[in-house]
Amino acid sequence: MTVDDVLLRAVGLHKHYGALHVLRGIDLTVRRGEVVVVIGPSGSGKSSLLRCLNRLEDPSAGHIYIDGIDIVARSANLPLVRRNIGMVFQHFNLFPHMTALGNVAEGPRTVLRMSRAAAEQRALDLLQKVGLGDKVNVRPAQLSGGQQQRVAIARALAMQPEIMLFDEVTSALDPELVAGVLAVMRRLAEEGMTMVVVTHEMEFARQVGDRIVVFENGVIIEEGKPSEVLRNPRHASTQRFLRSLLKEDRA
């Protein structure tokens, strides 16, 4: 692995919320084009990690390098940093006062200062790509959760980021809507997008993930190829966690 291959590197990340120590020294490297799947029990710090990676949260200690630039440094220009890091949220967070097209065109318009025509063309292309070409002028409230989440993915892609962060993006969806969202993510991965995906979808992790990272209590307890980690977890906690997911699926 050459240095050029590394897109994102987190070193010794810590995050405290008051007395709560949610990240306890995380080291994570993500190579260009790699899909890293982060799994682990709720409250283990997965979401906090993602929010630190685009500085929605300030890490209490440690460094994050993107393209070799330390984005924890005081001098970091956060709006500029975040343009390059797409993020999709568990609860979509679409802008309710804008149409689907408006949501996707908003970044290009306001942040990239593109012309209205160019921004809307880009938004239209992306909405078609996520299978919502017929929902362009619809407000979020009129869309299903799955459709909203696909708009949210398009909104993040509109900034043409180098890396995409997915924070349990299917957890709030009705089961029948999950597949459509995962299909979009799978296609993104096939196109070579670098992705960090926090999820409980083990099938997705196994098929799409290049590497699995297992979280527990704010530390990475295990990482490796999905086939190895899922079939032969070394850590007892990973085994317990995977078993609990299986039970959930059967329930």
Added chain:
Amino acid sequence: MAYEWDWSALWDNLAFLLDGLSLTVLASVVSMAAALVLGLLVALARLSGRWLGAAAQVYIELFRNVPLLVLVLWVFTVLPLLGGFTLSPLMSGTLPLTLKISAFLAEIFRAGITSIATGQTHAALAIGMTRTQVLKRIVLPQAIRRVIPALGSMWVSLFKDTSILSVIGVGELMYQGRIVATDTYRPLEVFTGVAVIYYLLAYPQALGVNWLFAKFQVQE
């Protein structure tokens, strides 16, 4: 002895009374427009850093808790003395109205802004917006829409509160009424007439506000 009503005092002076309406409307519109701008600025200050936020809170509590009548008289009598300048009655009337209404509007705007879920801000920051862009493009459009009915309620109460300006000689509806009542010695008829005029004007506005509440019902 039964009182003998004589409504001619009202009818004969109706035009004179209605003349006062132009100042009632002018004072309401000017105060509301100024208070909307001021109230939004105070709300943003209140939500910003410590020092500015504390100053905004003092402003809000001061003007919310001093009665309007006292405020009007204070601005009319004390302020010119302190400042060494003179204000027209209309100016010294709209200023305290603006101060008082802006304090209430600031709280309304603040509630509107804080009611917008943080997820909205996170999503907007995540696509690379600056804090100012987030406010202008995402938070304020939603917050203002949400508080439009409350703004309407404030407008209706402001419209009626302009009657207090009669005490400092602003020739609005109530002031004209007091003149007519004194001139004709028929205060019962005249003030009843003034009350009916206020009612006829304010009630449709109140209906309009009800309509706003229905139209802008919060949908999550």
